Amino acid sequence: MVSPNHRGIFSMLLSFWLLASPVLAIWPQPSSISTGESTLWIKSGLSVSYNGKNGGVGRAMNNIIHKNFVPWMLYNRMELEATEPSLFKPKTYITHLDITQTGKDSSKTFKPLAGEVDESYTLNVDKRGKASITAVSSTGVLRALETFSQLFYQHSKGAYFYTTSAPVKITDKPEYDHRGILFDVSRSFFPMESIMRTIDAMSYNKMNRIHIHMTDSQSWPLEIPALPELHEKGAYARGKTYSPSDLATIQRYAVNRGIQPIIEIDTPGHFGIVALSHPELVAGWDSTPWTSYCAEPPCGQIRLNEPKVDPFLDTLMEDLLPRLSPYSAYFHTGGDEVNFNMYSLDPSVGTNDSAVIVPLLQKFIDKHHARVRKTGLVPMVWEEIPADYNITIGKDVVIQSWLGDEAIASLTADGHKVITSNYNYWYLDCGRGQWLNFAGADLETYYPFGDWCTPYKNWRLVYSYDPRANLTAKQAKLVLGGELAAWSESIDDATIDDILWPRASAAGEVLWSSPKGRAQIEAAPRLATFREFMIARGVKSATVHMPYCTQGLNQTACQYL
Amino acid sequence: MVSPNHRGIFSMLLSFWLLASPVLAIWPQPSSISTGESTLWIKSGLSVSYNGKNGGVGRAMNNIIHKNFVPWMLYNRMELEATEPSLFKPKTYITHLDITQTGKDSSKTFKPLAGEVDESYTLNVDKRGKASITAVSSTGVLRALETFSQLFYQHSKGAYFYTTSAPVKITDKPEYDHRGILFDVSRSFFPMESIMRTIDAMSYNKMNRIHIHMTDSQSWPLEIPALPELHEKGAYARGKTYSPSDLATIQRYAVNRGIQPIIEIDTPGHFGIVALSHPELVAGWDSTPWTSYCAEPPCGQIRLNEPKVDPFLDTLMEDLLPRLSPYSAYFHTGGDEVNFNMYSLDPSVGTNDSAVIVPLLQKFIDKHHARVRKTGLVPMVWEEIPADYNITIGKDVVIQSWLGDEAIASLTADGHKVITSNYNYWYLDCGRGQWLNFAGADLETYYPFGDWCTPYKNWRLVYSYDPRANLTAKQAKLVLGGELAAWSESIDDATIDDILWPRASAAGEVLWSSPKGRAQIEAAPRLATFREFMIARGVKSATVHMPYCTQGLNQTACQYL
Numbered sequence A, B: 001m002v003s004p005n006h007r008g009i010f011s012m013l014l015s016f017w018l019l020a021s022p023v024l025a026i027w028p029q030p031s032s033i034s035t036g037e038s039t040l041w042i043k044s045g046l047s048v049s050y051n052g053k054n055g056g057v058g059r060a061m062n063n064i065i066h067k068n069f070v071p072w073m074l075y076n077r078m079e080l081e082a083t084e085p086s087l088f089k090p091k092t093y094i095t096h097l098d099i100t101q102t103g104k105d106s107s108k109t110f111k112p113l114a115g116e117v118d119e120s121y122t123l124n125v126d127k128r129g130k131a132s133i134t135a136v137s138s139t140g141v142l143r144a145l146e147t148f149s150q151l152f153y154q155h156s157k158g159a160y161f162y163t164t165s166a167p168v169k170i171t172d173k174p175e176y177d178h179r180g181i182l183f184d185v186s187r188s189f190f191p192m193e194s195i196m197r198t199i200d201a202m203s204y205n206k207m208n209r210i211h212i213h214m215t216d217s218q219s220w221p222l223e224i225p226a227l228p229e230l231h232e233k234g235a236y237a238r239g240k241t242y243s244p245s246d247l248a249t250i251q252r253y254a255v256n257r258g259i260q261p262i263i264e265i266d267t268p269g270h271f272g273i274v275a276l277s278h279p280e281l282v283a284g285w286d287s288t289p290w291t292s293y294c295a296e297p298p299c300g301q302i303r304l305n306e307p308k309v310d311p312f313l314d315t316l317m318e319d320l321l322p323r324l325s326p327y328s329a330y331f332h333t334g335g336d337e338v339n340f341n342m343y344s345l346d347p348s349v350g351t352n353d354s355a356v357i358v359p360l361l362q363k364f365i366d367k368h369h370a371r372v373r374k375t376g377l378v379p380m381v382w383e384e385i386p387a388d389y390n391i392t393i394g395k396d397v398v399i400q401s402w403l404g405d406e407a408i409a410s411l412t413a414d415g416h417k418v419i420t421s422n423y424n425y426w427y428l429d430c431g432r433g434q435w436l437n438f439a440g441a442d443l444e445t446y447y448p449f450g451d452w453c454t455p456y457k458n459w460r461l462v463y464s465y466d467p468r469a470n471l472t473a474k475q476a477k478l479v480l481g482g483e484l485a486a487w488s489e490s491i492d493d494a495t496i497d498d499i500l501w502p503r504a505s506a507a508g509e510v511l512w513s514s515p516k517g518r519a520q521i522e523a524a525p526r527l528a529t530f531r532e533f534m535i536a537r538g539v540k541s542a543t544v545h546m547p548y549c550t551q552g553l554n555q556t557a558c559q560y561l
Helices: A006-018 A056-066 A136-149 A192-204 A229-234 A242-257 A270-276 A309-324 A340-345 A354-374 A405-413 A459-463 A473-477 A496-500 A503-513 A520-536 A552-556 B004-019 B056-066 B138-149 B192-204 B229-234 B245-256 B274-277 B309-324 B342-343 B354-374 B407-414 B459-463 B473-477 B495-502 B504-512 B520-536 B554-558
Strands: A032-042 A047-050 A096-101 A121-125 A130-135 A153-154 A158-172 A176-182 A209-215 A258-266 A330-332 A378-381 A396-400 A416-418 A479-486 B032-042 B047-050 B094-102 B121-125 B130-135 B162-174 B176-182 B207-215 B260-265 B330-332 B377-383 B398-401 B417-418 B479-486
Touching: A032 B094, A056 A136, A056 A158, A096 A136, A121 A136, A130 A136, A136 A158, A136 A192, A176 A192, A192 A209, A192 A242, A192 A496, A192 A503, A209 A479, A229 B342, A242 A258, A242 A309, A258 A309, A270 B032, A309 A354, A340 A354, A354 A378, A354 B032, A396 A405, A459 A503, A459 A520, A473 A479, A473 B459, A479 A496, A479 A503, A479 B473, A496 A503, A503 A520, A503 A552, A503 B473, A520 A552, B004 B032, B056 B138, B094 B138, B121 B138, B130 B138, B138 B162, B138 B192, B176 B192, B176 B504, B192 B245, B192 B495, B192 B520, B207 B479, B229 B274, B245 B309, B260 B309, B309 B354, B342 B354, B354 B377, B398 B407, B407 B417, B459 B504, B459 B520, B473 B479, B479 B495, B479 B504, B495 B504, B504 B520, B520 B554
Parallel strands: A047 A096, A096 A130, A176 A209, A176 A479, A209 A258, A258 A330, A330 A378, A378 A396, A396 A416, A416 A479, B047 B094, B094 B130, B176 B207, B176 B479, B207 B260, B260 B330, B330 B377, B377 B398, B398 B417, B417 B479
Antiparallel strands: A032 A158, A121 A130, A121 A158, A153 A158, B032 B162, B121 B130, B121 B162
């Protein structure tokens, strides 16, 4: 279906639309799909067989029957009632859903390193109402069930659900192994529902990694039983914390949806908040003017030459990591934006000279990564550690890059595995202006108060990104995937859905389907349809465009001409 | 309280904060306010006297008791429980709320022209729990009650409500008479709840005009009983319409909250949709390439020399205007973006020559404004009518300007009344990228797909706008106020709250308080507090910044330094 030739797609869509029903619009685009023009109905109580098990069947049926929508915005204007399938003609129902899992799940299925789980599947729905899924792993079954749930719309007359595209034949598998969202619960506190709603939405997009940026200089919401003073002094308020049981709830909720939770405790930068309970561990807490010492207030980094740091990190990691390893293959050690000036304020370092700092940082990283590996986890780091500070790290380490294409080219040339959060495309907090306030002469200097990574990353821009652009085949293989970053200096529960969706969906398709050609014209109607599934399921996604552009024949009208 | 000297405000805030309770943070800032340090409690059942009546008392009490919030994000980190008022000490309650209306309401109170209603009030709350309001009009009473409701926070232990700022003495009045939001229900359809929630939120911001852009080329959602074919052909779908009873509901809901509904039927441009029911009235419906004939698809304008136009508009206006005039002093006739090229496609005009078109347009406007005046309403128009097309209009007409400071200077120099929606500051749909799709060579040409009015209008930018900048006193008097524009090509119910708030709040304060100096440092903590009131009342406003920046002593920490 995916073609770089938009004129071809235009006429193809047009011919579909003359049938006056919505085309089948699966998001992200499957590797291969063929559809027909027969109508099938579905209701609860169909016969399901599955030689394995997971919660996917119940959730898919619940989404079809209880969280569906009447697609008035997909039919031609005012033609829904006249052209949707008649309730008064004989109906063919889906009678069977047969699920065959051809492989055996292992613990790696639920906490895979990149490439360790097979997410492929096939889905067939024949004209007589027999649906079948095959997949190697239970994760593949989950992906198939998500696709299955996107086949059906609700009828305008009530609780009747149909597809007009039977028979359907789909074979599908992801292009990238790491398809994630970075969720920052430290700058703003997010209630559990917010995280779980995001996990649900990610599963609709077939995404498979939720990277939780758990702590930062602004707050420490994570309860560490061995070090309760961390949250008692460092959370924003009582109750604005994640208990061990909350963490386990998030982990299980994610894993049950084929999503691996990856926890980040950022070190040695972005660590200021620990000064409130352990001042001896932190250099330059809340230094001013903060612009001289860190990227945003309040400043604070781990001291690099202070003997109390190692025992503290030992205690922290011995408490936390064994609670992560049952659900995760990775632990993110942070490593971004370490400010060398700050170490002039650290009496045990006393200089900003990199000749002094880098060897100390090397020692710090070596020890810290050893802690992570000891628990069977693979360390992740931000790219500055190897790229800017020249620290030597293991080839097992996955590097999260955010500074753009050149950084990825150079890291992969060195043989490192990377995931990309290229800020030019995938930083979702960008382009909405400053969250800092300005006074005095700065009011004029910084007018009109744009942020550092403007412009806003519209879904079309998100969608235009190719994580493997201009890489050799060998380098490309080292790009495991990517993550959309939702840094939360200016985002909280009230608006997180709008920030993430449908923009993260666009990236979800880049990572699942690798749509070469990046054809907005082909993608827009499908994304607009999928957006309505998200809305119906309680995710307050922004629009793709107005209903004028989504209705029937108009689906290609909103093109710049 | 308002001072251009931010250092003075910094130390004033600091001294307040050493008391460790949230300062009283009324939004928009009252003309004059003095506060103390005594605690008062409030519960339902206090004695209320009022020599007039409106629903404001019930709503204010409901907001205080049932839609309040525990202000953990305003107290110092982790200090809420230790520093909020004790439940175990004797409590002084508000016992009385005495409301005195000193003037008599008239029909003008409920549908005033600019300046015809006095919205001023005084509010006093003494230390012993006696509260009193005086106002000239019932609208002033509504404004006072809104301020009153912002005095109280919820206690962390449950349904207890307090202020720590008694005694409170406030005198207040608006700077501008027209403080509005343009709500576009044509590009996207909005359910009634969405409009009513916005009216509620506007009332929290003491705004007083909701301008409903009711029809456009994309859809005609308004039911006109005399011309039912308009919505039957032109709505997006069945049920996506506003019946006469829906319209009356919106009107009454708004007027009861001190907000005047102003309906716009845009003419002669932005009228394409009428071609579906009355093709003989419309030039250039859906012409392509649309960029040659209109600002966005689908194109379509009223024909200027077609005899059937007048009887049609007579019928339309005779149906609609008598339903508007009981609630509105104004009717908006539109007039923006009339594309002269389109009239080459109109056989009765047949040219794009302005020497031919302008006299026809003058005739059109004269007749149309006469229809409006006949029903006792004052016409409003978009600025292009007088400014770009040189049409002569009456001095009664209120002109809505969107093209910036020069346009306002020139219109007011000519003696016209204006309201401003300067797109450089107050176009809320801007800066989130294109809603059009791109293909072929355009993918490269228009990368990264920014929209025409980028950047995004962050609240700091919205707040920096002075509608009367660089005008003479005589000209300034003609600037009646302004409207924030929420054009809905890329906005619907799912995200309208995030689009409007807190940015429209920033403009609300510009229009109510005219904060010279535009001190972000002073405004940010108040706006962050007010945002939490909106969230508690069910309005999903975006953040001002993260909790780190709103907590206690940190309220000045998030400054660029």
